[in-house]
Amino acid sequence: xxxxxxxxxxxxxxxxxxxxxxxxxxxxxxxxxxxxxxxxxxxxxxxxxxxxxxxxxxxxxxxxxxxxxxxxxxxxxxxxxxxxxxxxxxxxxxxxxxxxxxxxxxxxxxxxxxxxxxxxxxxxxxxxxxxxxxxxxxxxxxxxxxxxxxxxxxxxxxxxxxxxxxxxxxxxxxxxxxxxxxxxxxxxxxxxxxxxxxxxxxxxxxxxxxxxxxxxxxxxxxxxxxxxxxxxxxxxxxxxxxxxxxxxxxxxxxxxxxxxxxxxxxxxxxxxxxxxxxxxxxxxxxxxxxxxxxxxxxxxxxxxxxxxxxxxxx
Amino acid sequence: xxxxxxxxxxxxxxxxxxxxxxxxxxxxxxxxxxxxxxxxxxxxxxxxxxxxxxxxxxxxxxxxxxxxxxxxxxxxxxxxxxxxxxxxxxxxxxxxxxxxxxxxxxxxxxxxxxxxxxxxxxxxxxxxxxxxxxxxxxxxxxxxxxxxxxxxxxxxxxxxxxxxxxxxxxxxxxxxxxxxxxxxxxxxxxxxxxxxxxxxxxxxxxxxxxxxxxxxxxxxxxxxxxxxxxxxxxxxxxxxxxxxxxxxxxxxxxxxxxxxxxxxxxxxxxxxxxxxxxxxxxxxxxxxxxxxxxxxxxxxxxxxxxxxxxxxxx
Numbered sequence: 126x127x128x129x130x131x132x133x134x135x136x137x138x139x140x141x142x143x144x145x146x147x148x149x150x151x152x153x154x155x156x157x158x159x160x161x162x163x164x165x166x167x168x169x170x171x172x173x174x175x176x177x178x179x180x181x182x183x184x185x186x187x188x189x190x191x192x193x194x195x196x197x198x199x200x201x202x203x204x205x206x207x208x209x210x211x212x213x214x215x216x217x218x219x220x221x222x223x224x225x226x227x228x229x230x231x232x233x234x235x236x237x238x239x240x241x242x243x244x245x246x247x248x249x250x251x252x253x254x255x256x257x258x259x260x261x262x263x264x265x266x267x268x269x270x271x272x273x274x275x276x277x278x279x280x281x282x283x284x285x286x287x288x289x290x291x292x293x294x295x296x297x298x299x300x301x302x303x304x305x306x307x308x309x310x311x312x313x314x315x316x317x318x319x320x321x322x323x324x325x326x327x328x329x330x331x332x333x334x335x336x337x338x339x340x341x342x343x344x345x346x347x348x349x350x351x352x353x354x355x356x357x358x359x360x361x362x363x364x365x366x367x368x369x370x371x372x373x374x375x376x377x378x379x380x381x382x383x384x385x386x387x388x389x390x391x392x393x394x395x396x397x398x399x400x401x402x403x404x405x406x407x408x409x410x411x412x413x414x415x416x417x418x419x420x421x422x423x424x425x426x427x428x429x430x431x432x433x434x435x436x437x438x439x
Numbered sequence: 440x441x442x443x444x445x446x447x448x449x450x451x452x453x454x455x456x457x458x459x460x461x462x463x464x465x466x467x468x469x470x471x472x473x474x475x476x477x478x479x480x481x482x483x484x485x486x487x488x489x490x491x492x493x494x495x496x497x498x499x500x501x502x503x504x505x506x507x508x509x510x511x512x513x514x515x516x517x518x519x520x521x522x523x524x525x526x527x528x529x530x531x532x533x534x535x536x537x538x539x540x541x542x543x544x545x546x547x548x549x550x551x552x553x554x555x556x557x558x559x560x561x562x563x564x565x566x567x568x569x570x571x572x573x574x575x576x577x578x579x580x581x582x583x584x585x586x587x588x589x590x591x592x593x594x595x596x597x598x599x600x601x602x603x604x605x606x607x608x609x610x611x612x613x614x615x616x617x618x619x620x621x622x623x624x625x626x627x628x629x630x631x632x633x634x635x636x637x638x639x640x641x642x643x644x645x646x647x648x649x650x651x652x653x654x655x656x657x658x659x660x661x662x663x664x665x666x667x668x669x670x671x672x673x674x675x676x677x678x679x680x681x682x683x684x685x686x687x688x689x690x691x692x693x694x695x696x697x698x699x700x701x702x703x704x705x706x707x708x709x710x711x712x713x714x715x716x717x718x719x720x721x722x723x724x725x726x727x728x729x730x731x732x733x734x735x736x737x738x739x740x741x742x743x744x745x746x747x748x749x750x751x752x753x
Contacts, residue, residue: 243557246594256596258589259633266625271585274632275572278592280560282570311580318588319573 128400128436131164137172140165141180144173144189153192155426162201163433166397167208174205196385197427203393204434209241213249215390216257220264227273227351228358229390230261234276235362236369239283246277268309268352275318276359282321292327295320299332303343308353317359325363370395371406374415383422388431392419396434404435442714442750445478451486454479455494458487458503467506469740476515477747480711481522488519511741514703518748522708523555527563529704530571534578541587541665542672543704544575548590549676550683553597560591582623582666589632590673596635606641609634610649613642617657622667631673639677684709685720688729697736702745706733710748718749 140161147157165173177185186205193201203211212233219229234242249257258277265273295316302310316328332340341364344357361369370391377387395403407415416437423431432438454475461471479487491499500519507515517525526547533543548556563571572591579587609630616624634642646654655678658671675683684705691701709717721729730751737745746752 243594250594250596254596254598254600256594256633256635258593259596259635262629262633270625270629274629275588275592278589278594279572280557280564280570280592282564282568282573284568286568311584315576315584315588319570319576321570321573 126399126401127166127397128404129164129166129396129434130436130438131166131169135165135169137169137176138180140169140173141177141185144177144185145181148188148192155193155197156429158189158193158201159426159429159433162204163430163438170205171207193426195427196389196423197425197430199385200389200393200427200430203389204430207248208394208397209244209248210252211394212237212245213252213257215394216245216249217253217260220260225264227265227269227355230273231276231355231358232362232369234273234279235359236366239279239281242277243280268314269355272309272314272318272352272355272359275314279318281319282324284321285323287321287324287327289327292324292331295328296331296335299328299340300336300343303340306346308344308356313356317356317363322363325360329360329364367399367402367406370403371410374403374407374418375411378418378422385423385427388419388423392431392434400435440713440715441480441711442718443478443480443710443748444750444752445480445483449479449483451483451490452494454483454487455491455499458491458499459495462502462506469507469511470743472503472507472515473740473743473747476518477744477752484519485521507740509741510699510703510737511739511744513699514707514741514744517703517707518710518744521562522711523558523562524566525708526551526559527566527571529708530559530563531567531574534574539578541579541583541669544587545590545669545672546676546683548587548593549673550680553593553595556591557594582628583669586623586628586632586666586669586673589628593632595633596638598635599637601635601638601641603641606638606645609642610645613646613654614650614657617654620660622658622670627670631670631677636677639674643674643678681713681716681720684717685724688717688721688732689725692732692736699737699741702733702737706745706748714749 143157143161147154147161161173162170174185177183177188186202189201189205190198203214206214215229216233219226233245237245246257249255249260253260258274261273261277262270298312299316302308302313307313317325320328329340336343341357341360344353344360346353349357358369361372373387373391377384377391391403392400404415407418411418416432416435419431419435420428429438457471457475461468461475475487476484488499491497491502500516503515503519504512517528520528529543530547533540547559551559560571563569563574567574572588575587575591576584612626613630616622616627621627630642631639643654650657655671655674658667658674660667663671672683675686687701687705691698691705705717706714718729721732725732730746730749733745733749734742743752
């Protein structure tokens with residue numbers, strides 16, 4: 126369930142006018158921006174952008190970019206984008222870093238449904254005039270490339286049917302590779318990049334039944350390299366997205382200095398989807414609510430905005 | 440341009456009745472089947488199947504399968520399927536052979552537009568409850584797998600813009616790998632599986648300008664393995680589909696015994712698309728028309744059917 130709270134009354138024109146007022150004159154009225162945009166869904170935000178463009182012949186996203194700054198600006202910018210376009214931007218930003226954030230690529234390719242992933246790939250081509258896999262391949266090499274290109278290119282079967290015998294034999298294949306610490310074995314990559322999510326869950330369950338520990342625990346090593354980290358992330362995203370996001374949030378918050386990029390990414394991308402369930406996972410695991418943790422670790426307009434998306438206005 | 444010739448008048452019900460008559464009583468009237476189905480496009484054939492099902496509560500495709508035999512049956516069966524579904528069947532048949540026909544997989548993934556390839560992948564999942572890349576990966580290994588999974592998973596950028604500097608540098612990368620006979624170099628696979636077709640054509644042109652020979656000539660080796668054959672096929676399909684199909688037809692025809700599978704595949708899959716241009720290529724290269732060659736190498740109903748699809752009824 127979404128955490129986003131939307132009022133009953135909505136008028137794109139009124140919102141556009143309010144946002145215009147918030148941006149005009151001395152200083153920006155950030156509270157007003159949070160009040161409006163922090164309570165509108167993707168379809169409404171799109172209508173607001175269109176109304177704003179019609180009324181003032183100006184791009185709302187760009188105007189807000191110039192009015193705001195820091196983490197707040199980044200969060201509002203990402204929030205304003207259409208979800209698929211936002212993922213395209215997140216992927217591109219992740220790839221262009223001097224050491225690419227491969228986990229963002231893994232996240233996008235493993236969390237989405239096969240159809241959703243295609244929409245992101247289409248948005249990527251539209252925005253960057255290159256394919257997502259093209260940029261992924263150009264910014265990676267060796268086994269990581271093989272894994273990432275496979276994950277990004279996958280168009281998995283969505284059915285819930287599973288083949289128990291296959292789960293059994295492929296759990297053995299995985300264990301055999303992991304036992305010998307050959308995480309980058311071709312068969313490991315094949316299984317993780319091509320099998321349906323339902324089939325993979327059956328395989329991972331079988332692995333745990335046979336070995337007494339989860340596959341992700343078995344892949345933990347003392348000095349993880351890019352490949353083993355990406356593989357673990359993929360398995361966690363495929364296996365249990367909510368638990369995965371809980372951990373990303375937990376790590377982002379407990380980091381000295383807070384990882385605002387990760388915090389923003391998860392809250393902005395999940396607020397309209399399943400952030401309520403992720404909040405539940407978070408509470409279960411940390412005995413403190415996500416709202417409280419976010420309130421404690423952030424401040425100012427950024428904090429107000431995140432709390433609005435979390436459904437907990439100050 | 441399509442080679443298929445369609446009459447002005449069309450009635451799905453009349454055609455269904457005609458086909459029913461052709462199948463009933465002593466012996467099948469194959470000529471009637473050719474006369475009807477050899478002159479209907481994919482949308483019409485679908486309507487005929489639906490009308491037949493409604494009228495006779497029987498599946499036309501299955502009924503024809505039981506009435507016909509040999510190469511004729513195979514050709515009619517393939518022709519009756521929706522194009523994307525047909526490609527799914529062709530891919531599956533190719534993969535299930537004891538030594539898989541990788542060139543069929545390469546053909547399907549490199550000839551189609553990115554959107555068309557997605558439709559084939561969707562049809563594959565619908566029919567087989569597995570993804571195409573899943574079956575490709577399960578029926579291949581090593582470098583061939585890497586290449587094929589990359590080709591099948593690609594969702595290339597379709598724009599015509601090219602980056603000349605990139606074409607230049609990647610032509611060098613390709614030449615460097617080929618010079619050292621490392622065809623399976625990761626960078627070769629990356630370039631061929633991810634770049635847009637327009638960009639690849641620019642790169643292959645640049646290669647030819649720099650080296651004085653085409654890249655496909657340079658990949659020819661005395662004892663070709665699966666990988667070098669698949670790579671050459673991919674480059675030829677990406678570079679010039681019509682020339683590629685001309686060669687497939689030429690090889691199929693000049694083979695002692697004729698390769699009916701390849702002959703049927705190309706004629707059935709291209710009759711509604713660009714078989715006229717392929718015929719032109721064939722004539723240019725062989726100084727004899729494709730119709731004449733096909734008439735010479737085939738016989739009976741199979742011959743009549745292929746000639747109908749070629750737009751040259753006997």
